[in-house]
Amino acid sequence: MGSALIALGHYAPERRVTNAEIEARLGVEAGWSERRTGIVERRFAAPDEALSDLAVKAGEMALIRAAIDRSAIGLVVLATSTPDHLLPPSAPLVAHRLGATGAGAIDMAGACGGFLYALTFADSFVRANNAPALVIAANILSRRLNLNDPKSALLFGDGAGAALLAPSDRANSGVRGVHLASDGGAYDLIQIPAGGSRLPFAPDLDPAATLMTIKDGRAVFTRAVKLMASAAEKALSKAALSIEDIDYFVPHQANARIMGAVQRQLGVPDDKVISTVALYGNSSAATIPLSLSIAAEQRAFKPGERLLLTAAGAGLTGGAVVFEI
Numbered sequence: 001m002g003s004a005l006i007a008l009g010h011y012a013p014e015r016r017v018t019n020a021e022i023e024a025r026l027g028v029e030a031g032w033s034e035r036r037t038g039i040v041e042r043r044f045a046a047p048d049e050a051l052s053d054l055a056v057k058a059g060e061m062a063l064i065r066a067a068i069d070r071s072a073i074g075l076v077v078l079a080t081s082t083p084d085h086l087l088p089p090s091a092p093l094v095a096h097r098l099g100a101t102g103a104g105a106i107d108m109a110g111a112c113g114g115f116l117y118a119l120t121f122a123d124s125f126v127r128a129n130n131a132p133a134l135v136i137a138a139n140i141l142s143r144r145l146n147l148n149d150p151k152s153a154l155l156f157g158d159g160a161g162a163a164l165l166a167p168s169d170r171a172n173s174g175v176r177g178v179h180l181a182s183d184g185g186a187y188d189l190i191q192i193p194a195g196g197s198r199l200p201f202a203p204d205l206d207p208a209a210t211l212m213t214i215k216d217g218r219a220v221f222t223r224a225v226k227l228m229a230s231a232a233e234k235a236l237s238k239a240a241l242s243i244e245d246i247d248y249f250v251p252h253q254a255n256a257r258i259m260g261a262v263q264r265q266l267g268v269p270d271d272k273v274i275s276t277v278a279l280y281g282n283s284s285a286a287t288i289p290l291s292l293s294i295a296a297e298q299r300a301f302k303p304g305e306r307l308l309l310t311a312a313g314a315g316l317t318g319g320a321v322v323f324e325i
Contacts, residue, residue: 001167003126003174005301005325006068009061009162010293011054011138012280013043017157026150033154038256042157042281044142050084055094055138058160058286061293062134063098066164070099074131077122078107079114079285081314082140086195094136103134111190112252112313114285115161116180116321119309122165123175132166137285144192144212151214155255157281161289173324176306177239179231180319186223189215190314224258224312229265231320232310239322243267245306248295252311252318253277253287262310284313301325 018041019033034040045054055078063070076098078091091105110117115137122133138160147153168174193199194209214220228251236242249268251259256277263273276291283290288309292301301307305325312318 001127001130002170002172003123003165004168004170005163005323006166007062007066007164008289008293008296009058009063009065010290011057011061011160012290013045013049013054013158015044015046016041017044022147022153025147026153028150037154038277039154039281040278043159045140045158049140051080051082051138051140052084052090052093052097054140054158054160055080055090055136056097058138058162059094059098059134059136062162062164068132068164068166071102072132073100073103073134074129075122075125075133076100076103076105077118077133077135078105079110079118079135079137080107080139081109081111081114081284082144083107098134100134110285110313110317111315112254112284112287113311113318115288116309116311116319119163119321119323120175120178120180126165126167127174130167132164134162134164135289136160136162137289139284139286141212141284144210146208146211146213151217152212155282156212157283159280159283159286159290161286161291161293163289163292170303173303175321176241176324177235177237177322178319179234179238181227181231183223183227183316186219186316189220189223189316221258223316224254225261225265227312227316227318228252228262228310228320231318232262232266232308235320235322236308241306241322243308246272246308246322247305248272248274249308250274250288250291252313253280253291254282
Protein backbone atom coordinates (compact mmCIF):
# COMPACT_ATOMS: atom_id res chain seq x y z
CA MET A 1 0.00 0.00 0.00
CA GLY A 2 1.12 3.51 -0.80
CA SER A 3 0.16 6.95 0.51
CA ALA A 4 -1.26 9.31 -2.10
CA LEU A 5 -1.34 13.09 -1.90
CA ILE A 6 -4.96 13.71 -2.91
CA ALA A 7 -5.35 17.43 -2.16
CA LEU A 8 -3.50 20.56 -1.07
CA GLY A 9 -4.69 23.76 0.57
CA HIS A 10 -3.29 27.03 1.83
CA TYR A 11 -4.21 30.28 3.49
CA ALA A 12 -2.35 33.58 3.60
CA PRO A 13 -3.69 36.45 5.72
CA GLU A 14 -4.96 39.47 3.82
CA ARG A 15 -2.54 42.06 5.19
CA ARG A 16 0.48 42.53 2.95
CA VAL A 17 3.53 43.98 4.68
CA THR A 18 5.92 45.41 2.12
CA ASN A 19 9.64 45.92 2.42
CA ALA A 20 9.08 49.67 2.27
CA GLU A 21 7.10 49.53 5.52
CA ILE A 22 9.87 47.62 7.30
CA GLU A 23 12.71 49.61 5.75
CA ALA A 24 11.12 52.85 6.91
CA ARG A 25 10.95 51.52 10.47
CA LEU A 26 14.55 50.31 10.40
CA GLY A 27 15.86 53.43 8.69
CA VAL A 28 17.55 51.59 5.81
CA GLU A 29 17.67 52.40 2.12
CA ALA A 30 14.99 51.21 -0.28
CA GLY A 31 15.82 47.83 -1.81
CA TRP A 32 18.09 46.75 1.05
CA SER A 33 15.67 44.06 2.24
CA GLU A 34 15.13 42.41 -1.13
CA ARG A 35 18.85 42.32 -1.87
CA ARG A 36 19.53 40.54 1.43
CA THR A 37 16.60 38.12 1.47
CA GLY A 38 14.88 37.92 -1.92
CA ILE A 39 11.64 38.82 -0.11
CA VAL A 40 9.42 41.63 -1.44
CA GLU A 41 6.49 41.29 0.95
CA ARG A 42 5.03 38.99 3.57
CA ARG A 43 1.60 38.48 5.18
CA PHE A 44 0.62 39.34 8.76
CA ALA A 45 -2.44 37.89 10.49
CA ALA A 46 -5.25 40.21 11.55
CA PRO A 47 -5.52 41.00 15.29
CA ASP A 48 -8.55 38.73 15.63
CA GLU A 49 -6.92 35.77 13.84
CA ALA A 50 -5.45 32.96 15.93
CA LEU A 51 -3.24 30.13 14.74
CA SER A 52 -6.16 27.71 14.61
CA ASP A 53 -8.04 30.10 12.30
CA LEU A 54 -5.24 29.98 9.72
CA ALA A 55 -4.90 26.21 10.04
CA VAL A 56 -8.64 25.61 9.60
CA LYS A 57 -8.77 27.70 6.42
CA ALA A 58 -5.88 25.81 4.83
CA GLY A 59 -7.32 22.45 5.90
CA GLU A 60 -10.79 23.39 4.66
CA MET A 61 -9.42 24.15 1.20
CA ALA A 62 -7.75 20.75 0.98
CA LEU A 63 -10.84 18.92 2.22
CA ILE A 64 -13.15 20.70 -0.22
CA ARG A 65 -10.82 19.93 -3.11
CA ALA A 66 -10.74 16.25 -2.14
CA ALA A 67 -14.49 15.98 -1.49
CA ILE A 68 -13.69 13.39 1.17
CA ASP A 69 -15.89 12.00 3.94
CA ARG A 70 -14.45 13.90 6.89
CA SER A 71 -15.51 11.24 9.36
CA ALA A 72 -13.10 8.87 7.60
CA ILE A 73 -10.00 10.93 8.46
CA GLY A 74 -7.91 9.05 10.98
CA LEU A 75 -5.33 11.65 11.94
CA VAL A 76 -4.79 15.41 11.94
CA VAL A 77 -1.20 16.57 12.49
CA LEU A 78 -0.57 20.28 13.05
CA ALA A 79 3.01 21.47 12.60
CA THR A 80 3.36 24.82 14.38
CA SER A 81 5.60 26.83 16.66
CA THR A 82 2.86 29.34 17.52
CA PRO A 83 -0.17 27.41 18.85
CA ASP A 84 -3.26 29.12 20.22
CA HIS A 85 -2.15 28.19 23.76
CA LEU A 86 0.80 26.46 25.40
CA LEU A 87 -1.82 24.03 26.71
CA PRO A 88 -3.99 22.45 25.35
CA PRO A 89 -2.61 21.62 21.89
CA SER A 90 -4.36 23.30 18.98
CA ALA A 91 -4.77 20.24 16.73
CA PRO A 92 -7.87 18.82 18.49
CA LEU A 93 -9.64 22.17 18.05
CA VAL A 94 -8.63 22.32 14.38
CA ALA A 95 -9.86 18.74 13.79
CA HIS A 96 -13.16 19.55 15.50
CA ARG A 97 -13.73 22.70 13.47
CA LEU A 98 -12.97 20.81 10.25
CA GLY A 99 -15.49 18.09 11.06
CA ALA A 100 -12.83 15.39 11.49
CA THR A 101 -14.37 14.52 14.83
CA GLY A 102 -13.24 10.90 14.87
CA ALA A 103 -9.60 11.65 14.11
CA GLY A 104 -6.60 11.61 16.37
CA ALA A 105 -5.01 15.05 16.57
CA ILE A 106 -1.61 16.22 17.70
CA ASP A 107 0.62 19.31 17.51
CA MET A 108 4.17 18.86 16.26
CA ALA A 109 6.69 21.55 17.20
CA GLY A 110 9.50 21.13 14.70
CA ALA A 111 10.13 24.78 13.79
CA CYS A 112 10.86 25.21 10.06
CA GLY A 113 11.35 21.46 9.63
CA GLY A 114 8.00 20.63 11.23
CA PHE A 115 6.11 19.88 8.01
CA LEU A 116 8.62 17.20 6.98
CA TYR A 117 8.31 15.45 10.34
CA ALA A 118 4.52 15.70 10.22
CA LEU A 119 4.41 14.44 6.62
CA THR A 120 6.61 11.45 7.48
CA PHE A 121 4.45 10.60 10.49
CA ALA A 122 1.22 10.93 8.50
CA ASP A 123 2.54 8.82 5.62
CA SER A 124 3.39 5.99 8.02
CA PHE A 125 -0.03 6.30 9.67
CA VAL A 126 -1.85 6.04 6.34
CA ARG A 127 0.09 2.93 5.36
CA ALA A 128 -0.33 1.23 8.75
CA ASN A 129 -3.99 2.08 9.31
CA ASN A 130 -5.45 2.28 5.80
CA ALA A 131 -7.01 5.64 6.68
CA PRO A 132 -6.55 9.22 5.43
CA ALA A 133 -4.46 11.76 7.34
CA LEU A 134 -4.48 15.55 7.13
CA VAL A 135 -1.22 17.42 7.64
CA ILE A 136 -1.41 21.15 8.31
CA ALA A 137 1.51 23.49 8.92
CA ALA A 138 0.74 27.00 10.14
CA ASN A 139 2.41 29.85 11.98
CA ILE A 140 1.73 33.39 13.16
CA LEU A 141 5.29 34.58 13.58
CA SER A 142 4.45 38.28 13.33
CA ARG A 143 3.51 38.24 17.01
CA ARG A 144 6.91 36.87 17.99
CA LEU A 145 9.00 39.37 16.05
CA ASN A 146 11.04 42.28 17.28
CA LEU A 147 10.11 44.54 14.38
CA ASN A 148 13.10 46.79 15.12
CA ASP A 149 15.58 43.94 14.67
CA PRO A 150 16.64 43.57 11.01
CA LYS A 151 17.81 39.99 11.56
CA SER A 152 14.25 38.76 11.98
CA ALA A 153 11.94 41.61 10.96
CA LEU A 154 12.83 41.16 7.28
CA LEU A 155 12.26 37.43 7.06
CA PHE A 156 9.18 36.18 8.77
CA GLY A 157 5.47 36.25 8.04
CA ASP A 158 2.29 34.30 8.68
CA GLY A 159 0.60 31.56 6.68
CA ALA A 160 -0.68 28.00 6.51
CA GLY A 161 -0.52 25.04 4.15
CA ALA A 162 -2.23 21.64 4.16
CA ALA A 163 -1.68 18.25 2.54
CA LEU A 164 -4.27 15.46 2.60
CA LEU A 165 -2.93 11.91 2.31
CA ALA A 166 -5.00 8.81 1.59
CA PRO A 167 -4.29 5.10 1.03
CA SER A 168 -3.27 4.14 -2.50
CA ASP A 169 -2.83 0.84 -4.30
CA ARG A 170 0.30 2.30 -5.95
CA ALA A 171 3.07 1.03 -3.72
CA ASN A 172 5.55 3.70 -4.87
CA SER A 173 3.30 6.67 -4.08
CA GLY A 174 4.01 8.69 -0.96
CA VAL A 175 7.31 8.92 0.87
CA ARG A 176 10.00 7.18 -1.19
CA GLY A 177 12.96 8.28 0.88
CA VAL A 178 13.42 10.30 4.04
CA HIS A 179 16.32 11.53 6.13
CA LEU A 180 15.54 13.52 9.27
CA ALA A 181 18.38 15.33 11.01
CA SER A 182 19.29 17.67 13.85
CA ASP A 183 22.23 19.78 15.00
CA GLY A 184 21.78 20.47 18.71
CA GLY A 185 25.16 22.17 18.81
CA ALA A 186 23.35 25.12 17.21
CA TYR A 187 20.46 24.95 19.66
CA ASP A 188 20.48 28.62 20.67
CA LEU A 189 21.10 30.26 17.29
CA ILE A 190 17.36 30.91 16.81
CA GLN A 191 15.16 31.04 19.86
CA ILE A 192 12.41 32.66 21.90
CA PRO A 193 14.22 32.83 25.26
CA ALA A 194 11.28 33.06 27.68
CA GLY A 195 8.02 31.21 28.19
CA GLY A 196 9.30 27.67 28.63
CA SER A 197 10.53 25.80 31.68
CA ARG A 198 14.06 27.25 31.39
CA LEU A 199 12.85 30.83 31.75
CA PRO A 200 9.16 30.79 32.75
CA PHE A 201 6.83 33.74 32.76
CA ALA A 202 7.21 36.00 35.81
CA PRO A 203 5.89 39.44 36.84
CA ASP A 204 9.26 41.06 36.21
CA LEU A 205 9.95 39.34 32.89
CA ASP A 206 11.20 41.65 30.15
CA PRO A 207 8.63 41.41 27.30
CA ALA A 208 11.51 41.38 24.81
CA ALA A 209 12.46 37.94 26.13
CA THR A 210 9.26 36.54 24.59
CA LEU A 211 10.31 37.63 21.08
CA MET A 212 12.40 35.73 18.57
CA THR A 213 16.14 36.30 18.47
CA ILE A 214 18.69 35.24 15.87
CA LYS A 215 22.07 35.07 17.54
CA ASP A 216 24.33 34.66 14.51
CA GLY A 217 22.86 34.93 11.04
CA ARG A 218 26.03 33.76 9.31
CA ALA A 219 26.18 30.61 11.42
CA VAL A 220 22.49 29.91 10.73
CA PHE A 221 23.16 30.23 6.99
CA THR A 222 26.15 27.89 7.02
CA ARG A 223 24.60 25.19 9.20
CA ALA A 224 21.18 25.32 7.54
CA VAL A 225 22.63 24.93 4.04
CA LYS A 226 24.78 22.03 5.18
CA LEU A 227 21.89 20.25 6.92
CA MET A 228 19.42 20.75 4.06
CA ALA A 229 21.79 19.69 1.30
CA SER A 230 23.17 16.69 3.18
CA ALA A 231 19.70 15.48 4.16
CA ALA A 232 18.48 15.84 0.57
CA GLU A 233 21.37 13.76 -0.75
CA LYS A 234 20.71 11.05 1.84
CA ALA A 235 16.96 10.99 1.16
CA LEU A 236 17.65 10.61 -2.56
CA SER A 237 20.08 7.76 -1.84
CA LYS A 238 17.50 5.98 0.33
CA ALA A 239 14.98 6.30 -2.49
CA ALA A 240 17.56 4.98 -4.99
CA LEU A 241 17.04 8.11 -7.08
CA SER A 242 19.21 10.95 -8.37
CA ILE A 243 18.48 14.64 -8.70
CA GLU A 244 17.73 14.01 -12.39
CA ASP A 245 14.80 11.80 -11.32
CA ILE A 246 13.16 14.67 -9.41
CA ASP A 247 10.43 16.73 -11.07
CA TYR A 248 10.20 19.51 -8.49
CA PHE A 249 12.45 20.80 -5.74
CA VAL A 250 10.64 22.56 -2.88
CA PRO A 251 13.02 23.82 -0.20
CA HIS A 252 11.88 25.55 2.96
CA GLN A 253 11.47 29.19 1.96
CA ALA A 254 13.92 30.53 4.54
CA ASN A 255 15.29 33.26 2.31
CA ALA A 256 16.55 33.39 -1.26
CA ARG A 257 20.22 33.12 -0.27
CA ILE A 258 19.81 29.88 1.70
CA MET A 259 17.52 28.40 -0.94
CA GLY A 260 19.92 29.32 -3.74
CA ALA A 261 22.93 27.87 -1.92
CA VAL A 262 21.16 24.53 -1.37
CA GLN A 263 19.94 24.48 -4.97
CA ARG A 264 23.45 25.04 -6.32
CA GLN A 265 25.00 22.44 -4.02
CA LEU A 266 22.47 19.82 -5.18
CA GLY A 267 22.68 20.85 -8.83
CA VAL A 268 18.95 21.51 -9.27
CA PRO A 269 18.05 23.42 -12.45
CA ASP A 270 15.99 26.58 -12.07
CA ASP A 271 12.95 25.17 -13.87
CA LYS A 272 12.50 22.50 -11.18
CA VAL A 273 12.42 24.91 -8.22
CA ILE A 274 9.11 25.94 -6.64
CA SER A 275 9.40 29.18 -4.69
CA THR A 276 6.99 31.62 -3.05
CA VAL A 277 9.49 33.41 -0.82
CA ALA A 278 9.31 36.72 -2.69
CA LEU A 279 5.61 37.31 -2.00
CA TYR A 280 5.03 35.34 1.21
CA GLY A 281 8.31 35.40 3.11
CA ASN A 282 9.21 32.79 5.70
CA SER A 283 6.27 31.29 7.61
CA SER A 284 8.46 28.52 9.06
CA ALA A 285 6.91 25.03 8.71
CA ALA A 286 4.10 26.37 6.53
CA THR A 287 6.28 27.40 3.59
CA ILE A 288 6.55 24.02 1.85
CA PRO A 289 2.85 23.04 1.81
CA LEU A 290 1.82 26.63 1.07
CA SER A 291 4.22 26.67 -1.89
CA LEU A 292 2.96 23.30 -3.13
CA SER A 293 -0.67 24.41 -2.94
CA ILE A 294 -0.02 27.68 -4.77
CA ALA A 295 1.97 25.85 -7.46
CA ALA A 296 -0.81 23.28 -7.89
CA GLU A 297 -3.25 26.10 -8.71
CA GLN A 298 -1.11 26.94 -11.72
CA ARG A 299 -0.46 23.34 -12.77
CA ALA A 300 -1.80 20.25 -11.02
CA PHE A 301 0.79 17.67 -10.00
CA LYS A 302 0.52 14.41 -11.93
CA PRO A 303 0.66 10.84 -10.55
CA GLY A 304 4.22 9.57 -10.65
CA GLU A 305 5.85 13.00 -10.37
CA ARG A 306 8.50 13.20 -7.67
CA LEU A 307 9.12 15.98 -5.20
CA LEU A 308 12.26 16.69 -3.21
CA LEU A 309 11.46 18.61 -0.03
CA THR A 310 14.11 19.84 2.38
CA ALA A 311 14.17 22.15 5.40
CA ALA A 312 16.16 23.29 8.41
CA GLY A 313 15.19 25.55 11.27
CA ALA A 314 15.58 26.40 14.93
CA GLY A 315 17.08 23.66 17.03
CA LEU A 316 18.60 23.03 14.53
CA THR A 317 16.16 20.47 13.23
CA GLY A 318 15.16 19.50 9.71
CA GLY A 319 15.68 16.92 7.01
CA ALA A 320 14.50 15.94 3.56
CA VAL A 321 11.74 13.86 1.98
CA VAL A 322 11.46 12.37 -1.50
CA PHE A 323 7.73 12.12 -2.18
CA GLU A 324 6.04 10.57 -5.22
CA ILE A 325 2.64 11.97 -6.15
